[in-house]
Amino acid sequence: MEVTIRARTNLHLLMAKSRTLRYRTRLVGLLMITPGLAMIVSLLFYPLFHSLVISLYDLNIRAPWLGPRFVGLWNYLQALSSPDVQAAAGRSLYLAAVGIGLGIPLSMAFALILNRPFPLRGLVRGLLIVPWILPGTVQGLLWSRIYDPHYGALNGVLYQLGIIRDYIPWLLDPQRALLLVALANTWATVPMMTLLYLAGLQSIPEEIYEAAQVDGAGWWARFRHITLPLLMPITLINLILKTIDALTLFDLVYVLTGGGPANATQVIGYYLYDAAFQRLEYGYASALAWLIALTAVGLTVLYSRITRPGEARL
Amino acid sequence: MIARMEIGGLLAARRWRRILAALFQILLVVGVFLFITLPLAWLVISSIASPADLLSIPPRWIPWPPDFSNYSHLLFGGEIEGTTLTTVTLRAFRFSLRNSMIVASGVTALCLLFGVLAGYAFARLQMPLGDRLLYLFLLVQMVPVIVLLIPMFLVMSRFGLLDRLEIVILLLTAFHLPFVIWILRSYFLSIPVDLEEAALVDGATRLQMLRHVILPLAVPGLFAAGVYTFMQTWNAFMIPLIFTSSETKRTVTVAIAMFIGRHYTEYGLISAAGVLASLPPALLAIFFQRYLLAGLTAGAVKG
Numbered sequence: 001m002e003v004t005i006r007a008r009t010n011l012h013l014l015m016a017k018s019r020t021l022r023y024r025t026r027l028v029g030l031l032m033i034t035p036g037l038a039m040i041v042s043l044l045f046y047p048l049f050h051s052l053v054i055s056l057y058d059l060n061i062r063a064p065w066l067g068p069r070f071v072g073l074w075n076y077l078q079a080l081s082s083p084d085v086q087a088a089a090g091r092s093l094y095l096a097a098v099g100i101g102l103g104i105p106l107s108m109a110f111a112l113i114l115n116r117p118f119p120l121r122g123l124v125r126g127l128l129i130v131p132w133i134l135p136g137t138v139q140g141l142l143w144s145r146i147y148d149p150h151y152g153a154l155n156g157v158l159y160q161l162g163i164i165r166d167y168i169p170w171l172l173d174p175q176r177a178l179l180l181v182a183l184a185n186t187w188a189t190v191p192m193m194t195l196l197y198l199a200g201l202q203s204i205p206e207e208i209y210e211a212a213q214v215d216g217a218g219w220w221a222r223f224r225h226i227t228l229p230l231l232m233p234i235t236l237i238n239l240i241l242k243t244i245d246a247l248t249l250f251d252l253v254y255v256l257t258g259g260g261p262a263n264a265t266q267v268i269g270y271y272l273y274d275a276a277f278q279r280l281e282y283g284y285a286s287a288l289a290w291l292i293a294l295t296a297v298g299l300t301v302l303y304s305r306i307t308r309p310g311e312a313r314l
Numbered sequence: 315m316i317a318r319m320e321i322g323g324l325l326a327a328r329r330w331r332r333i334l335a336a337l338f339q340i341l342l343v344v345g346v347f348l349f350i351t352l353p354l355a356w357l358v359i360s361s362i363a364s365p366a367d368l369l370s371i372p373p374r375w376i377p378w379p380p381d382f383s384n385y386s387h388l389l390f391g392g393e394i395e396g397t398t399l400t401t402v403t404l405r406a407f408r409f410s411l412r413n414s415m416i417v418a419s420g421v422t423a424l425c426l427l428f429g430v431l432a433g434y435a436f437a438r439l440q441m442p443l444g445d446r447l448l449y450l451f452l453l454v455q456m457v458p459v460i461v462l463l464i465p466m467f468l469v470m471s472r473f474g475l476l477d478r479l480e481i482v483i484l485l486l487t488a489f490h491l492p493f494v495i496w497i498l499r500s501y502f503l504s505i506p507v508d509l510e511e512a513a514l515v516d517g518a519t520r521l522q523m524l525r526h527v528i529l530p531l532a533v534p535g536l537f538a539a540g541v542y543t544f545m546q547t548w549n550a551f552m553i554p555l556i557f558t559s560s561e562t563k564r565t566v567t568v569a570i571a572m573f574i575g576r577h578y579t580e581y582g583l584i585s586a587a588g589v590l591a592s593l594p595p596a597l598l599a600i601f602f603q604r605y606l607l608a609g610l611t612a613g614a615v616k617g
Contacts, residue, residue, distance in 0.1 A: 028520045029439030036428035036491055043466070043488030044454050050465035110349075113342045124343060126603045127350050133595045133606075134354075135549040137570045141588040142357045144574065151581060153356045156373040167371070187353060195607065248458045251551040255571050272460055277556060282464050289461040300456045 055286035062280065075287035085288065087263075088271035091178055095267060096246035098182035099189055100239055107190045107238070108231065111197030112223075125198075128191045140255025143184040147171050147256075174264035177257055181265050185252055189245060193238045200234035201227070233306055240303045244296045268292060360585035361385070368582055384586035399577060406561035407587060410569035413479060417554070417565055418547040418594070420483040425494040425543045426536060428487075433498030434524055438510070448499070451492035459489060463556055470557065477559045485557065486547050494539045501535030502528065537605040545595045545606070566591045 055075055060066040079085050114125055134142070146153045149169035158164045171177050204227065212222050250269040253259060259266035259274065266274070272292065276285035360368060361384055363377035387394065389408065392401045435441055436448055466485060467476075475481050505528060513523040529536070554565040564572065570591055573584055599606055 025439055025520070029435040029441055032431040032435040032439070033441065036432035036495060039428065039484070039488045040451055040454070040491060043485060044451075044462065044492075047462040047465040047469075048454060048457065050469070051461050054465060054468075110346050113339070113346055116339055118339055118343050124347055126600060127347070129599045129603065129606065130354065130596060131350060133545055133549070133599045134592050135567045135570070135595070136551055137567045137574075138357075138588045138592050141570060141574055141584060142353055144578075145360050145581065145585060146353060146356055148581075151369055151371070151373065153373065156371075156375075160372050187349075191350065248460075250460075251567070251571070254551075255574055269458075269460075273552070276460065276464050277467075282468065286461070286464050289458065289464065293457045293461045296458055297453065297456050 051286045051289065054283055055290055057283045059282045061282060071283070075284045076291065078284060079288040079291060084271065085268070088266055088268040091266065092246045092249070092268040094178060095182045095185060095249060096243045098179065099186045099242045099246060102183075103186050103190050103193055103242060104235060104238060106186075107193035108197055108235075110190065110194040111201055112227070114194070115198060115201045128194060130191070131188045132191045134188065136251030137255045139184065139188055140252045143180075143187075143252075144171075144256050147180055171257055172261055174261050177261060177264045181253060181256060181267075184256065185246075185249060188252075189242060193242070196234050196238060197231060200231050204230050236306050237303060240299045240306075244299055247292055247296055357585050357588055360581055361589050362586075363582065365582065381582075384582045385590070388583060388586055388590065399580060399583065402561070403573075403577070406564070407566075407569055407573065409562045410564045410566040411590065413562075413564060414548055414566040414591075415594075416479060417483055417486065417550075418544045420479075421486045421490065421547040422540050422544045424483070424487040425490050426540055428491055429494035429498045429539060430524070430529070430532075430536070432491075432495045434502050434528065436495065436499045437502035438507070448492075448496065452496060455489065455492040459552060462489075463552065467556055476557060477563050479558075479563060482554050482557050482565070485553050486550055489553075490543050490546060494543060497539045497542075498532070498535055501532050501538075505531050534605065537602060541598050541602045541605050545598055548595050 056070060056072060057068045058071045058075070059068050110128075114121070114128070118124075131139075147170040149155070149167060149172070152170070154170060155164070155167040159167065170180055208226055208230075209222055212226060217225070246267070248269050249267055250273060253265055253267055253270045254273075257265040259270045269292075272285060272288055275281050275288065359375070359377060362380040362382060363374070364379075364381040367374040367377035367381075388404065391404060436444070441447065470476050470481060509527050509531075510523055513527050518526070549567060550565070551567045551571070555568050555571070558564050558568065561569075570584070570587055573587055577584065
């Protein structure tokens, strides 16, 4: 920050030398942001505004001769009161709950393990990114190969271990399907959570542990009273990121289950896609999209509050 | 005498405990390693197993000899007798790899070009609204992409611009640009300003200085932004899914989804397709791990 301020004043002095120079600097700056600004305004700001307008209309795509009809907040009310939306939102929350309940302890444990020295540490840490960088559709493919009813790895392992007698069509059972999707999704997000925890662990000064050890604190006491509280900001971040992720999850579901069986895995991201681009209810879908967006942005603002500079710098 | 023996015993015990602790640590690391690699391994195994190995019950975990014909078929082959796969499908897959390469490199190049210009302006030249504009950009980027897609789809279809890679590139560029500007701006801010002043005093223009002084110093930042953007774009699914329709315009993520929908029983081939589709981001991750992590931890904000 100091550098910036100094930079600004120095440049200022330089610029004060002549008014034309300052004028030219402004102009150059404007020219430099113009291409990017033009793209962002036309392809982000404009559609944002446009979708707000659409959300107040019934576009009557199925009956174009009727033309768009202004319906005010009707789409929003409909989205908020629809049992389908509530069910889909519930499924997304379930995804988030599994991802948090299972993912947070797991990723914290992973981070603690990987934070200690061991041979080939760089390699294992590098591998950690791989599940996260896998395209979502490939993740779907990967897990459909594992859950496959006839030639899947899960059936194979359980059968060979003698846990199951017959192969099970895992994804055909509506009650099980959502859990299996949540587990697949957790596999992909745990590495990211682990990386954030690792960054958090590195910011805890070693001296605190040394002092605690001198005072006779055992492993558990040190974890309970030092590591856990000091990682709290990261835990909150992971919680929020996972929730946002669950609210927007789409590609994994699209490939793995297509929302089925019997809508059992139709999470809110999938429902939204279905409403917009399969059922063509653009107004209704825009309203719902805005509701989801506001939730996500609210969570993000919360997130940036938590990561105030100086508290948990990543 | 007794005391000395006791001390010796204590030391031995301590050494044993250290060895045990080290073994335990290795065991735990192996656990993490297996958690990550086992699901991946099954996909790779499926892609190189011979049909007999692939379809055996219970599965043959280590297919021997490995059979790479799935890969050669995907990349060079034609119609396979007795399957649902036609030459057209295989060609479409090859097209999709090419399309993803075009889209991801195009978006990365545009993002870096516009990002460098805007990032520098935001870092060094006083902009009207300045940082507030930048925060607004970032806030807009947090909005789930589908909010933007409905109006964009309506507009593009009205102007007959659907099913064009250029449009996919433009949309993805706009979507990733705010974040790239953000990373590059913070990177430019970390470069000492004295160097620029010297260049300015020597009579260099802003653009000359940007090219010859700033950019060479900002290479790590460019890498972080570039690798991150390339990966995110390669993995993009919803935008190419909605804005392309013909088989020759699909990106590889969409092609895989369609492939699974139609030819799911070709286990070996779809697994090989999945591995091929993951290779570019995986290789980037391995070679540019350091840069990627920088972009990724910063990008976590974006969600």
